Amino acid sequence: TAWNTRQGQLQDGQRIAVxxxxxxxxxxxxxxxxxxxxxxNLQHRNLVRLLGSCIEGDERLLVLECxxxxxxxxxxxxxxxxxxxxxxKRLDIIVGIARGxxxxxxxxxxxxxxxxxxxSNILLDKDMNPKISDFGIARIFESEVHENATTRPIGTLGYMAPEYLTSGIFSFKSDVFSFGVLVLEILSGKRNRVFNQADICLNLLGHVSTSVNAFLPSVFLNVASNSVFDFLMNT
Known part of the structure; x- marks a missing residue:
């Protein structure tokens, strides 16, 4: 990994991550x-908060809330x-990420x-509230710009939108695609990677699509309570 992270404590008792x-x-x-x-320049309850930084010689440090x-x-x-x-709790995490x-x-x-x-870029505080982190490859868009392109797509396989991965085109929709993958992983407890089932090779997205079309959503849902359907009906 590019970063080494350690937890610490300031003199006033505040816990920090360096x-x-x-x-x-x-x-x-x-x-x-x-x-x-x-x-x-960002302040939101669902984004990790910067407390300080240090640039000295070869040292590059970020001090963040713990x-x-x-x-x-x-x-x-x-x-x-x-x-x-x-x-x-899973719904709260999904909604928090969406708000951020x-x-x-x-x-x-x-x-x-x-x-x-x-x-791995969604951090959880002591109350399990989600906060988006790691803005190293983020990009600012001017108000009139809706998409851009790069000759060198950067990101993580499995979360990159198809048009970004194949053509280098990225937009706000690229993040929406990644968010969709995140939602499926939170619900299923499975990584978006290729796995074999019944002689068919699919990643999580393909497996979910096949299961939904066959009216078998329970195949990919992670059993975290007795009845997800009762929960959804009462939400």
């Missing part, structure tokens, strides 16, 4: 500056920890595309 950019990382000063600039429960991937893929996420994303796309002074939305 992210140190590896000196051997491919993420250069420009991407560090990009992340620092964006986080410093997220006691670390990242979402530590819960949704773990059979033991995932039982802590009942359907209400809406702020980035529409409600902040800057219109921002994250470009790397995934479970």
């Amino acid at each position: 992210k140190k950019l590896s000196r051997h990382s491919s993420q250069g000063p420009d991407e560090f500056k990009n992340e620092l600039t964006l986080i410093a 997220m006691e429960n670390r990242s979402l991937d530590a819960f949704i893929y773990d059979k033991t920890k995932s039982v802590l996420l009942n359907w209400q 994303l809406l702020y980035l796309h529409q409600d902040s002074n800057l219109r921002i595309i994250h470009r790397d939305l995934k479970p």
